[in-house]
Structure formats: structure tokens, C-alpha cells
Amino acid sequence: MPILRQIAQLGQPVLRGVAGIIADPSDPTVQALIDDMLVTVADANGVGIAAPQLYEPLSLLIVASRPNPRYPDAPMMAPMAVINPEILWMSDEKEHGWEGCLSIPGLRGLVPRHTRIGVRFLTREGETREEEYTNFLARVFQHEIDHLHGIVFIDRVESTLDLITEKEYLRRV
Numbered sequence: 001m002p003i004l005r006q007i008a009q010l011g012q013p014v015l016r017g018v019a020g021i022i023a024d025p026s027d028p029t030v031q032a033l034i035d036d037m038l039v040t041v042a043d044a045n046g047v048g049i050a051a052p053q054l055y056e057p058l059s060l061l062i063v064a065s066r067p068n069p070r071y072p073d074a075p076m077m078a079p080m081a082v083i084n085p086e087i088l089w090m091s092d093e094k095e096h097g098w099e100g101c102l103s104i105p106g107l108r109g110l111v112p113r114h115t116r117i118g119v120r121f122l123t124r125e126g127e128t129r130e131e132e133y134t135n136f137l138a139r140v141f142q143h144e145i146d147h148l149h150g151i152v153f154i155d156r157v158e159s160t161l162d163l164i165t166e167k168e169y170l171r172r173v
């Protein structure tokens, strides 16, 4: 049975480390971790989560965009596991958007991200995929892949004036 995991909060060193490559996606411990991540991100109303946020320094993330109370305008998609992702290319064009993070509750930041990216990764079945993502999904991928390199969204804001509380954010939307 999948286990609802505790989410590492900002200040935990695991959030600032570099995640290791997964050699064998079919490893039962990797498959069990994916199942735990799926229930944990759904329970927390997240649109994505990275393994280091569950104290597992592995190159693995879940993208699970759907409208929810934290992101009312998120597009609907089937949740998917993304293993060993590499960004192949990024558009020159960027756009600013509000981000939050399950590891930094109560805060939102206006973060510039590339509007289009190409990503190569392995699925949980071990198949190689190359996909292009745009706008909100490109943002989620960039946010989660940052976690695999020890980077969090507050590192990406251009000014501390671009940080606001979650309560203030929800009042504005």
C-alpha cells in the first residue's frame, strides 16, 4: 500500500543537494517510491513533487497538473512519473508566473520561466520519452527539475518584492 510521506521543509539539507541518477526504474523500491509520491502530491494539492522533497535524493519527479484549491487554473492531465529528466532545449522567451512549493508553505513568488522546453526522461515502465511542454506544464517541469539540483523557486525570483504570502495570493486570484 502506498504511504503518505512527510514533505521536507525548507532548511532540510536534502532540498539543497543534487539528486542521483536512477539506474533501474523497475527496482521495486523505486516503484514503491513513485506510488508514495503519487498519493503524497495528491493529498497535498500539489501539481508536482520531486523525490528530494520526500527525503529521497533521486532523480525522480511526479507531474500531476489538475485544477485544485492551490492552483485553480491548472490544466488537467493524468499524473505521471518522470525519471532522470534532462532539459534538451529551452525557448529564449520567458514568462513570469506565480509559484508555490510544498516545501515552502505559505509563500508565493513571481518566477520567470522559459515558456517552452524539450525534455528527455524515462517513464516508470523504463521507456525513453522526448516531449515538448509549454506554459504551465513547462513551468512545473522547470520547478521540479530545479529540485533535483538543489534549487527552489525563491532562488529564481528577481526581487524579494516578488514574494508574497499564500493568503495574499489567494486574495488576488
Ligand code: ZN
Residues within 6 Å of the ligand: 100, 101, 102, 103, 143, 147
Ligand atoms: Zn517545489
